[in-house]
Amino acid sequence: MRIALVQLNPVVGDLKGNASKIIEFIKSARSLNCDLVVFPELSLIGYPPQGLLKLKDFTRDCQAALRQVVEHTDGIGVLLGTALQDDKKGLYSAALLIENRQVVGYTAKRKLKVLGAFDEACYFEPFCGTDSLAFREYKLAVTVGDDVWGDAEYRGVDLIINISASPYCYGQFKWHNDILVRVAKKIGAPLVYVNQVGGNDDLVFAGTSRVFDEKGQCMVQAQPFVEEMVVFDLGGVHCPLPCLQEDISWLYKALVLGVRDYFSKNGFKKAVLGLSGGVDSALVACIMADALGRENVLGVYMPSRYSSEHSRQDAQTLAENLGIQYRVIPIEDIFKEYLKVFNGSPSPVGDVAEENVQARIRGNLLMFIANREGRVLVSTSNRSETSVGYTTIYGDMCGGLAPIADIPKTVVYDVCSYVNRDQEVIPHNTLIKPPSAELRPNQKDQDSLPPYDVLDAVLSMYIDEGLSADEIVARGYDRLVVCNILNMVQRSEYKRRQAPLAIRVFSPIEKAGRNPVVHGYRWE
Incomplete structure (x- = not known):
């Protein structure tokens, strides 16, 4: 099976524009004799859509945009992330499997995020159905977002596909890559990871879509911070690639x-x-x-x-x-x-x-x-x-x-x-x-603040690690300085x-x- 991974840069809410871009990628994948083309989480509507999902007009127009995409799926399978309305159970962050102008199956996100921009639980319902989808002679385990990190047992699957809209955070690439490697090894099947790219509001998405074999070796990887499509032949011969190395340039x-x-x-x-x-x-x-x-x-x-x-x-x-x-x-x-x-x-x-x-x-x-x-x-x-x-x-x-x-x-x-x-x-x-x-004669920032190396270290322990004042002091920092910084934050x-x-x-x-x-x- 020949698979195209598209790390799309959508515009949130631009349903016509996103649909048009998705259709062009489908055409490109078909021209390369691909059997399946995979798009990121909520790629049709952009991530994060937030309050747009509360608008009846928006959810109606989502279905019109989906119909537009479906009309261009002759002879090729498309795995598309979008919002799916279930009249009985509500709205899902879904992965739709489409082929020959029909939606032939779907699964949806189980673990909904709740913090900051991750306010998914305000709009979506958690999915309780199956993650398995059949595509031609293949059994696919399809997950959305962080669902791939779960403990589900995917028995007898030919391929794991994870569609994601995971924002970039400096220093976390290796940690996230190691998780995907562990999943591929645990299940003993190749894993396809397709992530959104681009900036939406205050979030940036790096893309870095990639494919791992059943041993956790990287076989194909897309560039960071670039909208592009890469192709992978399941069952073909591939030389393992060195893992991307994140540095300050990222x-x-x-x-x-x-x-x-x-x-x-x-x-x-x-x-x-x-x-x-x-x-x-x-x-x-x-x-x-x-x-x-x-x-x-x-x-x-x-x-x-x-x-x-x-x-x-x-x-x-x-x-x-x-x-x-x-x-x-x-x-x-x-x-x-x-x-x-x-x-x-x-x-x-x-x-x-x-x-x-x-x-x-x-x-x-x-x-x-x-x-x-x-x-x-x-x-x-x-x-x-x-x-x-x-x-x-x-x-x-x-x-x-x-x-x-x-x-x-x-x-x-x-x-x-x-x-x-x-x-x-x-x-x-x-x-x-x-x-x-x-702003005054001979003023220096350190007249009002601790030295920046101290300030940033304390802020990192408090903001990034979530440590208490006592835990920060235990790492060798003066209590008065620590308390002063935390009080300034508040x-x-x-x-x-x-x-x-x-x-x-x-x-x-x-x-x-x-x-x-x-x-x-x-x-x-």
């Missing part, structure tokens, strides 16, 4: 793909961001240039009385290295007017209100440019800052997208090193100078609720939680 590619799809799928073309001469804005500028093309990116440097000469030079050099548009708009005169109104003179008092108003002046200027020139403002905040509230609401938090808001500060430097792997794009001085918001929830969408490629999404804005729990 993280950068995920960010670029997430930004590119966010813009293209929304019909946006141009972006604007504030360039400060610092490492965060430098990395975001690189991502935007790669995602949109340098001609569509504008960087704006907005100096105040506290801005250093090296920051001006670093911002300008970065813009020149990238070839993006660059402007300088001083904020000193506007800042003086604020001081006159609130201080009675242009002399500063030196409090946090004066620091924050500079960020808000810059945010307003950038929003004006965005509105006038038809651009999307992107925020340059990182995970370390947003986690503890070291950001200015309505200031540097302004924007429609925050590309690196899920990337810790220490990892930002790692990604910048990747950007500079062949030549110096980000100025060396940007990477070695102490981080500073430059106190800044109101800011995160109002922050722009972040490309989530670092924090484990399944561990994402939401805290109350108003509560009295504190660590001591």
Whole structure:
């Protein structure tokens, strides 16, 4: 049996567009004499569809799009992920087996996710039927999403097929690959894994669709972060392939793909961001240039009385290295007017209100440019800052997208090193100078925060591993520092609720939680 694996990049809710793309892949698979073509989980409607599934018009139109696809299945089998309405039992996240213009069988997802974007249980019913489907002379065990990780015994199957929409999370590829290898070995049958690719909202899907033989050896694999179709001959002769090796380049590619799809799928073309001469804005500028093309990116440097000469030079050099548009708009005169109104003179008092108003002046200027020139403002905040509230609401938090808001500060430097792997794009001085918001004389981030290596380590243990304060302290961290960090995280929830969408490629999404804005729990 000749099988085509299609790691599709769908647009959520674009039923006609997705159907048209699926039909073209079916035609391509048929032209290559494939017997079966496999698409990812919910590929017809895009993942995650969320509240669209509550719309009667949407679920009706899903059936019309499905009928459109079914009409193009002459002489070839199609395994398609979509929403299936059972009049008695509700809506399923289903895998439909289609051949010769008929749905000849289906199975559906059993383990529905419930956290964050994974709110599947709000819309779908868990499936209780069989996972086995017959296709010609073959017995298939078909699973949807994480169902493949279960303990079901698939006896006498010729092939396991798992269709998935599994979002990318940096550092988890090997762990996930090992699970698939174990399943193939346990069942003693080849395993086909087909995953969605592309960005939808804050999620990015890596694809990395692949086929394992009954010994768990990888026989075919698709590229990460690329929409493509690969073909596998079941029963043919294949040389085992080395497993893909995830590295920091994957993280950068995920960010670029997430930004590119966010813009293209929304019909946006141009972006604007504030360039400060610092490492965060430098990395975001690189991502935007790669995602949109340098001609569509504008960087704006907005100096105040506290801005250093090296920051001006670093911002300008970065813009020149990238070839993006660059402007300088001083904020000193506007800042003086604020001081006159609130201080009675242009002399500063030196409090946090004066620091924050500079960020808000810059945010307003950038929003004006965005509105006038038809651009999307992107925020340059990182995970370390947003986690503890070291950001200015309505200031540097302004924007429609925050590309690196899920990337810790220490990892930002790692990604910048990747950007500079062949030549110096980000100025060396940007990477070695102490981080500073430059909102008061000689300000440094560590005046207000613990060193970033300490901050990021504690945040990782708390956010990613779910450790308690006692467990973190037991790993050698000062209790006062730990408690201070965790309390800052809790106190800044109101800011995160109002922050722009972040490309989530670092924090484990399944561990994402939401805290109350108003509560009295504190660590001591």
